[in-house]
Amino acid sequence: MFPTRIEFCVLIGLLGGPRHGYGIMQDVEELTEGELRLGPGTLYSAIKRLLRGGLIEECDADADRRRCYRLTRKGKSVAAEEARRLSDLVRVARKRGLLPSAS
Amino acid sequence: MTPERLYSILLRLYPREFREEFGEALLEAFRELYRNTGHQPVHFWRVLLSDLMLSACREWLDSWRSIRGQFAVRWVFACASVAIFTGAAGSALSWSFAYFYHPYLEGWVFPAWGYGALLGLGLGAAQLVALRARFSLGATWILVSAGCAAVGLEVAVLLAESAGPVGYGLVLGGSVGAGQWVVLRRKSIEAGWWVAATLVAVPVGIVSCGLAINGTLRGLNQLPNDVLALHTPATSSSAISLLSRGLYGPTTLIDLSVELAVMATAGLVIGALTASTLSSLMSRAH
Numbered sequence: 001m002f003p004t005r006i007e008f009c010v011l012i013g014l015l016g017g018p019r020h021g022y023g024i025m026q027d028v029e030e031l032t033e034g035e036l037r038l039g040p041g042t043l044y045s046a047i048k049r050l051l052r053g054g055l056i057e058e059c060d061a062d063a064d065r066r067r068c069y070r071l072t073r074k075g076k077s078v079a080a081e082e083a084r085r086l087s088d089l090v091r092v093a094r095k096r097g098l099l100p101s102a103s
Numbered sequence: 104m105t106p107e108r109l110y111s112i113l114l115r116l117y118p119r120e121f122r123e124e125f126g127e128a129l130l131e132a133f134r135e136l137y138r139n140t141g142h143q144p145v146h147f148w149r150v151l152l153s154d155l156m157l158s159a160c161r162e163w164l165d166s167w168r169s170i171r172g173q174f175a176v177r178w179v180f181a182c183a184s185v186a187i188f189t190g191a192a193g194s195a196l197s198w199s200f201a202y203f204y205h206p207y208l209e210g211w212v213f214p215a216w217g218y219g220a221l222l223g224l225g226l227g228a229a230q231l232v233a234l235r236a237r238f239s240l241g242a243t244w245i246l247v248s249a250g251c252a253a254v255g256l257e258v259a260v261l262l263a264e265s266a267g268p269v270g271y272g273l274v275l276g277g278s279v280g281a282g283q284w285v286v287l288r289r290k291s292i293e294a295g296w297w298v299a300a301t302l303v304a305v306p307v308g309i310v311s312c313g314l315a316i317n318g319t320l321r322g323l324n325q326l327p328n329d330v331l332a333l334h335t336p337a338t339s340s341s342a343i344s345l346l347s348r349g350l351y352g353p354t355t356l357i358d359l360s361v362e363l364a365v366m367a368t369a370g371l372v373i374g375a376l377t378a379s380t381l382s383s384l385m386s387r388a389h
Contacts, residue, residue: 021132022136025132040129040136041129041159042154044128045161048121066128
């Protein structure tokens, strides 16, 4: 399964540990330096697909009884695979002069 | 009205399954988002509404791709097929009546109830096939559909001139819906919704598609049941003229194609308007 950009951001956000919906929204905004701001509808659409794909699972609610989610082993492996794929693409882009060299 | 109340109403734009699973979580996220960023109301609602519209569209597409969606497509297809079958059968009868005409048959007319029974038979059979995976309805469903469509069309034709196309559709839809409800209520406690859905779907289907059903009746005889003619402007454009020719006894292949296309559209509209209700009934069946 190849996650979409939004799904990948949610997976990266959950690498830091279990989060509730609004916590994930804040994490994604922070990780992308404000470039990607998820609304509740987009977030829960992505959560629904990730739950169905077995990449995340629901865990115990927090103190405010909000639903929380965490990464599954499969989710972690898919996120790592996607990160590797993106990194390979960046390396090719550098090689072709699209991006400045890393050194 | 509080912003939270407004948002909870807007959540109805999502498919029911999504709402049931994530409705409460969406409201929680909304509360926190509003608490932290709601001080710029115009910006806040602009972003929120575009998020809601885009994600609702995505969820509906997802829903249509699901098993429930596949049922809806099968259902709409069944309704459209029946409408096409009825149109084709009506035209075939009309053609054979003209072909085998004999002065002995002078004054003979094909009764409206006969055409209604034909429509009900086809409708009942196609619905039985579409519903067989969930409901075991049997031949009673087909017989009841045929009987009620026959009675409904006969009464609708009598009332057509005074009641107009909406009244015509209401009588036909009410009769078929009520008859099918009698059978369906043994399978689902919320079968009453089926009557309501049929009551809305049939008039909309009939009005929006230029009284397609009545059109083929006109091909069979000159009964005073020509509701479309009452509502068609005297000065018709070429498009309306083509449509009228197609509906009022097609003589060429193009006319026949127009007639079948109109019947198919009526079937599609009726199928699409009833699919959601039926799908809900099926998920709550005994």
